[in-house]
Amino acid sequence: xxxxxxxxxxxxxxxxANITATHAFSTRFGGVSSGIFASxxxxxxxxxxxxxxxxxxxxFCEATGIITDDIVxxxxxxxxxxxxxxxxxxxxxxxxxxxxxxxxxxxxxxxxLLVFIADCVPILLHDPARNVIGAVHAGWRGTAAGIVxxxxxxxxxxxxCNPGDIHAAIGPSISGCCYEVGExxxxxxxxxxxxxxxxxxxxxxxxxxxxxxxxxxxGVTYISISDECTCxxxxxxxxxxxxxxxxGSQVAIISL
Numbered sequence: 001x002x003x004x005x006x007x008x009x010x011x012x013x014x015x016x017a018n019i020t021a022t023h024a025f026s027t028r029f030g031g032v033s034s035g036i037f038a039s040x041x042x043x044x045x046x047x048x049x050x051x052x053x054x055x056x057x058x059x060f061c062e063a064t065g066i067i068t069d070d071i072v073x074x075x076x077x078x079x080x081x082x083x084x085x086x087x088x089x090x091x092x093x094x095x096x097x098x099x100x101x102x103x104x105x106x107x108x109x110x111x112x113l114l115v116f117i118a119d120c121v122p123i124l125l126h127d128p129a130r131n132v133i134g135a136v137h138a139g140w141r142g143t144a145a146g147i148v149x150x151x152x153x154x155x156x157x158x159x160x161c162n163p164g165d166i167h168a169a170i171g172p173s174i175s176g177c178c179y180e181v182g183e184x185x186x187x188x189x190x191x192x193x194x195x196x197x198x199x200x201x202x203x204x205x206x207x208x209x210x211x212x213x214x215x216x217x218x219g220v221t222y223i224s225i226s227d228e229c230t231c232x233x234x235x236x237x238x239x240x241x242x243x244x245x246x247x248g249s250q251v252a253i254i255s256l
Contacts, residue, residue, distance in 0.1 A: 008063035016169035041248030122252030163219030176206030
């Protein structure tokens with residue numbers, strides 16, 4: 001299923017036809033930040049002016065119809081922990097000290113789950129039958145460790161979701177064309193060798209495909225995948241690899 005680009009007063013974001021819950025994958029466009037953070041930087045752990053970031057969130061939330069005080073996020077650590085969150089976890093967006101996790105799930109309306117992205121794979125999950133959503137941040141470590149499978153299992157355990165009812169959207173992220181990795185990373189994907197390409201003694205990893213395989217193996221059949229590579233499209237998205245870490249962050253967000 002396709003991804004669609006939206007423009008609301010200059011704020012450009014992407015959505016997937018596969019997800020009927022309110023959701024968005026942000027881009028670099030539509031904010032007020034400047035320099036290496038130009039312009040819609042939504043990263044909270046950067047050297048960007050906090051007033052600019054707050055205005056960026058105001059614009060992004062206005063564009064997507066999400067209330068800023070409804071947002072829940074975590075301190076992402078490239079692990080596999082999935083937090084089940086509720087209304088009590090909302091708010092305090094600009095206050096540090098959030099719990100560590102790389103995925104969030106909830107069944108409570110009005111709770112907006114957010115993950116930060118700048119090459120890693122954002123995966124949004126929605127079970128319309130049980131009214132449950134999830135948001136996952138999957139870098140190479142999380143992908144190799146099966147974080148998206150863990151998220152699906154968590155939705156099943158906590159909310160009795162049937163994986164066959166879950167819709168998944170794999171958003172813009174670095175693609176196999178640009179993600180060159182070392183032998184150590186390639187070895188971590190021994191269970192997913194089809195996602196590793198070897199050439200001239202080097203390796204490239206397709207994290208999107210690896211997460212698609214894991215979703216399919218977990219019983220998820222409704223899967224959409226963005227064909228945009230954040231590194232190739234570095235004018236539209238921040239790419240940690242392309243900028244060598246000198247960058248802002250985009251987000252993926254979903255709300256019931």
